Amino acid sequence: MTRRFLFVLGSARPDGNTELLARRAAEQLPQNVEQQWIDLAAHPLPDFEDLRHDSDHTRPTEGDVATLLDATLAATDIVIASPLYWYSVSDRTKRYLDHWSGWLRTPGLDFKATLEGRTLWGVTALAHEEPEVAAPLVGTLNNSAAYMGMRFGGVLLGNGSKPGDVLKDTEALARAKTFFAQEAPLARFPYEAG
Numbered sequence: 001m002t003r004r005f006l007f008v009l010g011s012a013r014p015d016g017n018t019e020l021l022a023r024r025a026a027e028q029l030p031q032n033v034e035q036q037w038i039d040l041a042a043h044p045l046p047d048f049e050d051l052r053h054d055s056d057h058t059r060p061t062e063g064d065v066a067t068l069l070d071a072t073l074a075a076t077d078i079v080i081a082s083p084l085y086w087y088s089v090s091d092r093t094k095r096y097l098d099h100w101s102g103w104l105r106t107p108g109l110d111f112k113a114t115l116e117g118r119t120l121w122g123v124t125a126l127a128h129e130e131p132e133v134a135a136p137l138v139g140t141l142n143n144s145a146a147y148m149g150m151r152f153g154g155v156l157l158g159n160g161s162k163p164g165d166v167l168k169d170t171e172a173l174a175r176a177k178t179f180f181a182q183e184a185p186l187a188r189f190p191y192e193a194g
């Protein structure tokens, strides 16, 4: 299967550090790898409504929810490119993940079976100098991948406050060069780690 990367951008501003860093990493992908970029600001998802236990819950066929769903199902690799907001993912990124909970229960979608074995990656920019403070974001993505039976490639972190700052983080730019070439093992919950 040809690899197809979906980049889901979750910043609340255009051309931010997270996107800059994600684009640096994506530049290294081979030519035959397809890339799709979706900015959640341009494709705003509605508030997630918990219809998981309603039997008349159907597949969305139009609008931004359908666009995101179709792109997610078509991707072999999903890259959550979210700035660090309050130590975790941004609100719009979290909303996208909340919609996964609805898609998991939508009859006929086979959302979990489709994503199983595929790979989740993260890219984030943060203002704090010490990257450990991003542990809640890393845990959210790792555990989500484990729950979904996905592989997890880890999170590419870069430092910056105002747009463009991350381009001065030479260590992050160096990590970006090989980020997507890394092994992405099957994700495990922390209590399963051997």
Ligand SMILES: Cc1cc2nc3c(=O)[nH]c(=O)nc-3n(C[C@H](O)[C@H](O)[C@H](O)COP(=O)(O)O)c2cc1C
Binding pocket: 011, 012, 013, 015, 016, 017, 018, 019, 082, 083, 084, 085, 086, 087, 088, 125, 126, 127, 128, 129, 133, 159, 160, 161, 162, 163
């Ligand atoms: C709502 C909000 C919450 C933030 N929370 C954190 C935080 O918890 N830790 C941190 O280091 N930086 C925090 N920041 C700073 C951003 O992570 C930083 O400016 C980053 O470069 C933004 O990424 P972007 O340029 O891709 O939008 C926050 C910024 C905003 C707007």
